[in-house]
Amino acid sequence: MxxxxxxxxxxxxxxxxxxxxxxxxxxxxxxxxxxxxxxxxxxxxxxxxxxxTHSSQTSMRKVSSHPPMSDRTPPVDDESRLSLLKIFKGESSEDAPLLADDLAQTLERLMQERHQIERLTSLGLQPTRSAIFVGQPGLGKTITAQWLASQLNVPLYILDLTAVMSSLLGRSGSNLRAALDFAKSSPCVLLLDEIDAIAKRRNDESDIGELKRLVTIILQEVDEWPSTGLLLAATNNPELIDSALWRRFDLVIEFKAPDSAAVKMAIKRFFGSDYARFTRWLDILAFAFQGLSFSDIKRDIQRLRRSLALEAASDTELIEEFIKLRAPALDHQGRINLAVLLAKQTRLSQHNISSITGVSRDTIRKYISEKTPKTK
Incomplete structure (x- = not known):
């Protein structure tokens, strides 16, 4: 076959x-x-x-014999009375996050393990219990945690560092243990966001003793995390994290800046019902968005859509304005490539293209006659 x-x-x-x-x-x-x-x-x-819509119950939910989330109150800091955990309830029909194929496959295997947890247990094995997400802001780390929780039909708890780090000496450690114990008590996904803030290298002389104790608590908890839950951590600064912590996590997942194919997928998704109006600008936008995070792309596209909805300008005028703002962020060769792309794929005059990209008309003519734009 x-x-x-x-x-x-x-x-x-x-x-x-x-x-x-x-x-x-x-x-x-x-x-x-x-x-x-x-x-x-x-x-x-x-x-x-x-x-x-996915409505079947997963193994994580089946093994739960605890009260529903609505009947359980997360712990609070005694001094500020702030909740130590933020709670997110996602819908299982949410779109999958925009991720590179290799990363999506890793998450797919993780989901498969969760669905086959009983089979793994019968073989004396445990599913992946912990993972650390590494990458710059805006690449989808928190959204991915929310999506995983929604697909597993369990709540997502995010550790609130502002509440955990109490001004009372010794209280931060107690807050951290209270938050972790609560999350362990029933199936959930727990995200330790910006973990580098509390899990710095223990040889960092700038940290006080209490922060070093927090690292020890996290090390112990990662080792002992129950297979009925999923412990996630996220960091933008992996070089700050204690080396012992890396060895504790079952998976280290790197979130990279989107490639050209992922950028085009993001453009199509974020434009939604307005995508048809901007289809002819797809290659131009994909080139201009290179190097940006998904959150940056979404922000700029939403701005374009708002202007279009208010009839502030035509799609051509909006793209010209966007290119004019975006071009200075590109390097010299990038601006030339963008200008040549505009000359070849649009009806804009070379004078107009020169005005919005900062590339001279002589340079545009030279590159059009000699070669096609380089890709990065």
Whole structure:
């Protein structure tokens, strides 16, 4: 059988087991597999995947014998009375975060382990219990944690560092243990965001003794975290984290800046119903957005959509304004490549292109006649 026949047979087998989560995971894998070779098929499967609300209960929920989340109150700091944990309740139908294929596959395997937790346990194995997310702000670390929790049908708790770090000497350690004990008491996803703030290297002489004790507490908790929950940490500054902590986490997952394909996917998603108006600008926008995070791309696109909704300008005028603001952030060669791309793919005059990119018309003419734009 060819690949499509084999995949169809495997999909039918999974569907007949009535195991919805396995079917969803496999369809997500097929979307990535066929995105380049059968784009129409991949897009159709992706539409079905997004339209189908996942309602089956996962193993994490099945093993729970604790009161529902609404009946449980997170601990608070005695001094400030602030809750030590922020609670997020996501919907299982939320879109998957925009991630590189290798990262998406890692998360898919993690989800598969959670769904097959009983099978792993019968073999004397445990699912992945902890992972640390590494990457600059805006690349999807927190959104990924929210999505994982929603897909597992469990709450997401985020440790609130401002509440944990009490002004009372010795209280921070007690707050941290109280928050962790609460999260361990029932199935959940716990995110220790900006973990470098409390898990710095213990040989850092600038830290007081209490912060060093917090590192010790976290080391112990990662080792003892129950398999019914998932412990996540996130950091923008991995070089600050105590080396012993790295060895404790089951997975280290790196979030990288989106590549060209991911940027185009983000543009299509963030424009939503307005995408048709900007389709012809896709390559231009993808080039201009290179090097930016998903959150930066979303912010700029929402600004364009607001202006369009208020009829403040045409799509062409909005793109010109955006390019004029974005061009100075590019290096010299990047501005030249952008100018040549505009000259080849739009009806803008070379005079106008020169005005919005800062590239002379002589340079634009030279590059158009000699070569095509370089890609980064």
């Amino acid at each position: 060819n690949d499509i026949e084999t995949d169809l047979s495997h999909l039918a087998r999974l569907a007949l087991t009535e195991n919805t989560q396995d079917v969803r995971l496999f369809v997500a894998r097929l979307v990535r597999k066929y995105r380049n070779i059968e784009p129409e098929l991949a897009e159709q499967m992706d539409l079905h995947l997004r339209a189908k």
